[in-house]
Amino acid sequence: MDQFAIEFALKADLEWLVRHDKHVDRAILEKKLIRQEVLVARSNDGIMGWLRYSLFWDSIPFINMLVVLENHRRRTVGSSLVQYFEAHMKEQGHSRVMTSTQSDESGQHFFRKVGYEDVGSLLLPPEPLEIMLMKRL
């Protein structure tokens, strides 16, 4: 099994994240690093995956993005990132967390596997149905 640690992304990770996380721009990522809203799984060889979050309704922690690099998948990196996130949110006093996945993405099966339940859906044409998921901490 790979050795890795989960931690908040550092300022020094910005360039790596800008290259890999194509869904948000640099300025947003920079702010999120300062606010500690990005977690990374790090090994001696570098970052293996990341989790980016924010607060839905300014109150419920919401995983916006979770990606494990392809060559590191199915080795507990994704579930470790999620566990760290959940433990940190619980420590902050939150009693539930949320996320969403497109209905054509296999990530939905991962989230159900780690305890998330379907709580609704969102249709934003032309995208496929977005499934909303929640877990009580």
Ligand SMILES: CC(C)(COP(=O)(O)OP(=O)(O)OC[C@H]1O[C@@H](n2cnc3c(N)ncnc32)[C@H](O)[C@@H]1OP(=O)(O)O)[C@@H](O)C(=O)NCCC(=O)NCCS
């Ligand atoms: C989804 C993803 C984050 C999972 O990361 P991972 O490091 O491979 O997951 P883990 O090894 O921690 O797996 C935890 C459990 O979920 C299961 N699992 C992982 N990916 C799965 C999938 N695509 N479908 C079904 N089950 C899955 C594993 O088998 C494991 O089960 P086990 O405890 O019985 O062994 C990773 O596959 C990924 O980055 N996918 C592309 C991006 C994505 O879909 N992100 C999520 C939506 S934003």
